Amino acid sequence: MSLLLAGFFVGFGLLIGILFGFFGMGGSFLVTPALLVMGYPSRVAVGSGLAFVFGTSVIGALRHRDHGHVDYKLAVIMTVAMTLGIEAGKRVVDALHAAGTADLVISVAYVSLLATVGLFTFRDARSTDTTTSVDLSERVQALEIPPMVTLRGDVRVSASIIFGIGLVVGVLSGLLGVGGGFLLMPAMMYGLGVPAAIAVGTDILQITISGAFGAFVYARDGFVALPVVATLLAGSALGARIGAGVSELVDEDDIKGYFATMLLAGSVAVAAKRVGTAYDIGVLNTASIALIFGATVVVSGAILLAAVCQLRDDNTGFWCRLSTT
């Protein structure tokens, strides 16, 4: 790896770390598409994404360990289910690779997932209504599918449902190289009715474990690019501290619109890369790289700008009004 490329990965990791520290999620779903658009083979992109998730979540778990925000019962069920799901997802990737369709299917799945979550986040950013999520968690808790378990926060829910959610997220994790935080967090909070603090702590712990297993599965077959992971991690560890510090100053809802835009930009970038490669259109390949890195720079920049504006108590200046949505 050249020094220039290493510096680039450290810088990119720094920006991703700011997003992770601020939003509590958002590592691998940027790394894997970024590696894909940079031309890394799909299995290396997925494996390296998972190894990066593991490293980043270890740092998150170390920071959260003293807060007591972990439901171990929930974490164990989720981890067992996700481990099985990751193994299944990896086998799907291997089968697709043997059929010669891995790059296409993974790219299409990424486009769909990022677009869906991006649109939901956009809707959430524009709405203050929480009735739907309350209704959903109450309905899920009312389903008496044995065995039933009682979680922290006095939440009584079916272990089978928790297992099912973990399995589905695990398959997506093994298939796409994502940690699953951006899927598990809403699933636990809105689907199961787990309090937000417990959902965050449990999420980070089980992502650490499942990320380690996912990275192990891919590393076993030699599909983890260690220099890429190490340089990304060197930047993201610092960025995560900056992002966590900024989250004490800036309201997440002010930036949510930018976050949704970033997800949608990631979706368009992966789609553009596929079309550009299939029809040999160079400008689309360039556009996809510019989109994914540009969106990361803009959103992390907006977070830092919002923090500076908050520190200066300025919410009327041009740039400060621009930093929030």
Next chain:
Amino acid sequence: MIIDALSVSPIVRAVGLIGLVLLEAMVLHVSYGVVTNTLGPNVKRALGGE
């Protein structure tokens, strides 16, 4: 770079890789903690225009 598979078994290689990532994460967590605790307040003051 894909990890070289010449000399060790795939499982040992994978465990070694996980161990390296874990070690790096812990070292970075501690070292950046010292840096941000030392420089953080000054940076905050400077950005706040004080």
